[in-house]
Amino acid sequence: MRPKVTFLDEDLKIKIIDEARHLLCTLGVEIHNTRVLGLLGDHGAEVDPVTQHVRLTDNLIDLALSTVPSGFKLYDVAGRQTHDLSGDNVHFTPSSAAINILDNGTIRKPLTADYVNFAKLVSGLPHIHAQSTAFIPADVPEEISDSYRLFLSLLYCEKPVVTGAFTIEAFDVMRDLQLAVRGSAEELRAKPLTIFSCCPTAPIKWSETTSQNVVDCARMGIPVEFISMPLAGFMAPVTIVGSLIQHTAETLSGVVINQLAGPGAPVLYGGAPAIFDIRYETTPMGAVETEMLDCAYSEIGKHLGMPTQAYTGFSDAKQLDAQAGFETAMGATLAALAGINSISGPGMLDFITCQSLEKLVLDNEICGQTLRMVRGVEPREDFPSTPIFEELIRDKHLLIADHTRRHLRDEITFPGPVIDRANSSRWLEDGGLSLHDRAAKEVERLIASHTPSCLPAEVRSEMEGMMTAEARRFGMDNLPGRSE
Amino acid sequence: MDVMQEIGSSLRNGDAKKVAELVQQAIDDGVPAEEILNNGLMSGMKVVGVLFRDHEIFLPEVLLAARAMTAGVDLLKPLLAGGDVPTIGKVVIGTAKGDLHDIGKNLVGIMLKGAGFEVVDLGNDVTAERFVDAALDSGAKVIGISALLTTTMSSMKDVVDLVRERGLDGEIRTIVGGAPVSKDFADEIGADAYGYDAASAVEQVKALAGV
Numbered sequence: 001m002r003p004k005v006t007f008l009d010e011d012l013k014i015k016i017i018d019e020a021r022h023l024l025c026t027l028g029v030e031i032h033n034t035r036v037l038g039l040l041g042d043h044g045a046e047v048d049p050v051t052q053h054v055r056l057t058d059n060l061i062d063l064a065l066s067t068v069p070s071g072f073k074l075y076d077v078a079g080r081q082t083h084d085l086s087g088d089n090v091h092f093t094p095s096s097a098a099i100n101i102l103d104n105g106t107i108r109k110p111l112t113a114d115y116v117n118f119a120k121l122v123s124g125l126p127h128i129h130a131q132s133t134a135f136i137p138a139d140v141p142e143e144i145s146d147s148y149r150l151f152l153s154l155l156y157c158e159k160p161v162v163t164g165a166f167t168i169e170a171f172d173v174m175r176d177l178q179l180a181v182r183g184s185a186e187e188l189r190a191k192p193l194t195i196f197s198c199c200p201t202a203p204i205k206w207s208e209t210t211s212q213n214v215v216d217c218a219r220m221g222i223p224v225e226f227i228s229m230p231l232a233g234f235m236a237p238v239t240i241v242g243s244l245i246q247h248t249a250e251t252l253s254g255v256v257i258n259q260l261a262g263p264g265a266p267v268l269y270g271g272a273p274a275i276f277d278i279r280y281e282t283t284p285m286g287a288v289e290t291e292m293l294d295c296a297y298s299e300i301g302k303h304l305g306m307p308t309q310a311y312t313g314f315s316d317a318k319q320l321d322a323q324a325g326f327e328t329a330m331g332a333t334l335a336a337l338a339g340i341n342s343i344s345g346p347g348m349l350d351f352i353t354c355q356s357l358e359k360l361v362l363d364n365e366i367c368g369q370t371l372r373m374v375r376g377v378e379p380r381e382d383f384p385s386t387p388i389f390e391e392l393i394r395d396k397h398l399l400i401a402d403h404t405r406r407h408l409r410d411e412i413t414f415p416g417p418v419i420d421r422a423n424s425s426r427w428l429e430d431g432g433l434s435l436h437d438r439a440a441k442e443v444e445r446l447i448a449s450h451t452p453s454c455l456p457a458e459v460r461s462e463m464e465g466m467m468t469a470e471a472r473r474f475g476m477d478n479l480p481g482r483s484e
Numbered sequence: 485m486d487v488m489q490e491i492g493s494s495l496r497n498g499d500a501k502k503v504a505e506l507v508q509q510a511i512d513d514g515v516p517a518e519e520i521l522n523n524g525l526m527s528g529m530k531v532v533g534v535l536f537r538d539h540e541i542f543l544p545e546v547l548l549a550a551r552a553m554t555a556g557v558d559l560l561k562p563l564l565a566g567g568d569v570p571t572i573g574k575v576v577i578g579t580a581k582g583d584l585h586d587i588g589k590n591l592v593g594i595m596l597k598g599a600g601f602e603v604v605d606l607g608n609d610v611t612a613e614r615f616v617d618a619a620l621d622s623g624a625k626v627i628g629i630s631a632l633l634t635t636t637m638s639s640m641k642d643v644v645d646l647v648r649e650r651g652l653d654g655e656i657r658t659i660v661g662g663a664p665v666s667k668d669f670a671d672e673i674g675a676d677a678y679g680y681d682a683a684s685a686v687e688q689v690k691a692l693a694g695v
Contacts (some may be wrong), residue, residue: 397587400498400547408544425667425680 020248064259072266088339095348119156127367189221218262234276269301270309286327295338313345358439492528498548517563574624578606585632
């Protein structure tokens with residue numbers, strides 16, 4: 001039996017969805033994009049071009065829900081399937097778009113070399129299934145920072161990429177980088193390589209860029225994750241149910257835009273809601289209510305027939321400390337129990353502004369334990385039990401029993417060296433290392449043992465050409481040097 | 485790969501059947517029993533010990549190797565002088581007075597045997613007198629005392645004290661271990677060594693026995 005957690009009963013889910021639909025059909029959604037307004041208008045929505053408001057209809061919403069797929073698969077750079085984003089399958093990906101990294105206790109701006117190390121590290125972490133464009137290298141022009149991250153990701157790590165475009169124009173470059181890897185638009189559609197995060201703005205609005213990204217992705221068959229971010233008590237009702245209504249309205253409006261642009265296009269019903277801590281004017285991502293919001297909207301997404309995503313399983317701590325551990329583990333555990341299909345969290349600190357390679361190594365272990373947990377408790381040659389107990393009483397232990405040897409690896413997961421399970425004497429003999437020290441050692445080891453990507457040289461060089469041209473457009477003659 | 489190396493690698497794989505087959509093959513080929521024991525089984529077990537110490541293999545692999553070794557040794561015994569397997573030393577082991585938890589002690593015993601020691605296992609709930617008498621009777625140079633309970637740890641000191649009282653200090657050495665035991669505790673009660681796990685116990689006993 002797969003263990004599950006639920007926060008909403010069936011009636012409440014239906015009530016929240018009905019309320020959100022009502023909002024979309026009465027108050028409407030504000031969209032700062034004439035092309036998208038046109039698209040919705042063409043399909044029967046009531047558009048006010050002056051206020052840029054559009055009132056959806058139940059028919060439009062039902063049409064979108066009838067074409068949206070209940071799942072999709074992702075493929076790595078080599079074209080191998082890595083994800084089945086359906087049912088209650090759980091996958092982890094590092095959280096994305098930080099502006100800082102935590103480098104040996106110091107928070108600083110990340111550079112290209114940091115990004116390359118990050119991509120290499122993600123390659124070696126077995127419980128992190130996708131990479132993400134996790135932070136923004138500060139040594140390239142801001143205008144290319146989104147496409148440049150994807151470029152580096154595709155060069156140094158084979159795992160699929162959770163990413164996003166910061167402008168409408170950047171989408172084209174990011175699409176072309178993917179086409180270079182896959183070879184054709186048909187192949188990219190057949191084997192999606194990336195997921196684009198597209199964020200509505202609270203309350204119930206879409207900017208020109210993000211709504212256009214939703215449309216452009218849909219037309220190419222590139223998966224989109226909708227990242228609605230109601231802030232409970234600030235830019236959304238303070239109650240969890242109230243924020244869920246807003247989240248549902250914002251996400252449903254994205255689904256409608258996406259499915260009208262490309263019926264059947266793959267999507268994740270995602271989000272990054274948070275409560276608002278009025279004491280510090282911050283949006284704690286590691287708060288339990290934030291995590292409850294994530295799990296609850298995932299239930300709504302599944303009820304509507306979509307695979308789900310959440311930004312959770314990370315922390316607001318500033319260092320790799322106990323708060324970082326407990327918030328991350330609690331978020332990851334709840335999200336996995338809720339069956340959220342893509343969990344974007346590992347590595348992140350400080351309200352999604354700071355990535356840490358050391359934390360990523362620790363979080364990989366949290367993900368591993370969480371994935372073990374959701375496999376649940378299954379009987380394996382446990383009945384009848386007399387023979388095994390006879391053996392135990394006779395031999396006084398079962399360390400080398402056939403039963404133990406057959407089931408040890410299925411039943412028990414053994415974490416890497418970052419998790420300390422030695423007795424204190426052995427821990428001291430091994431150097432008495434702190435969690436940070438053990439994680440730093442593991443980061444170093446994994447980066448050093450990185451296997452270069454299988455991406456062919458001609459593809460790499462084509463991508464290099466594209467990216468250099470893009471950099472020159474914004475005044476940078478050569479891309480920052482990289483050590484392979 | 486010659487048969488001695490093959491015995492070693494089968495031992496590391498914990499393949500008792502293969503070890504027995506190879507040992508029999510070597511016997512049939514006229515290889516002296518001592519040579520099979522030393523160059524095949526003992527040297528194979530030594531590698532297992534190193535791999536275990538370096539955390540490259542784990543307890544079950546060591547136990548399987550020890551079982552495979554026994555399968556080979558049983559075939560050699562009748563061919564060895566006096567039917568005895570030569571050992572590198574004798575060790576008396578048991579759990580502390582009042583303590584019935586013997587799994588840790590048993591593991592240490594298996595590991596010590598694997599390393600070439602003769603082990604006199606007194607079982608559990610062993611008095612200080614029995615420990616010291618058994619060491620004297622058997623000629624063991626090391627007494628190993630194991631405890632799981634904080635309430636029985638104190639009786640470890642009785643063994644150490646009795647060794648001193650009988651003037652055997654330096655002649656019979658003591659080593660303690662078990663979940664609640666620490667290096668500090670071992671120092672406090674005057675034990676000669678402390679093993680934090682089965683592999684470290686073997687290393688410590690080797691050092692105490694001077695082998």
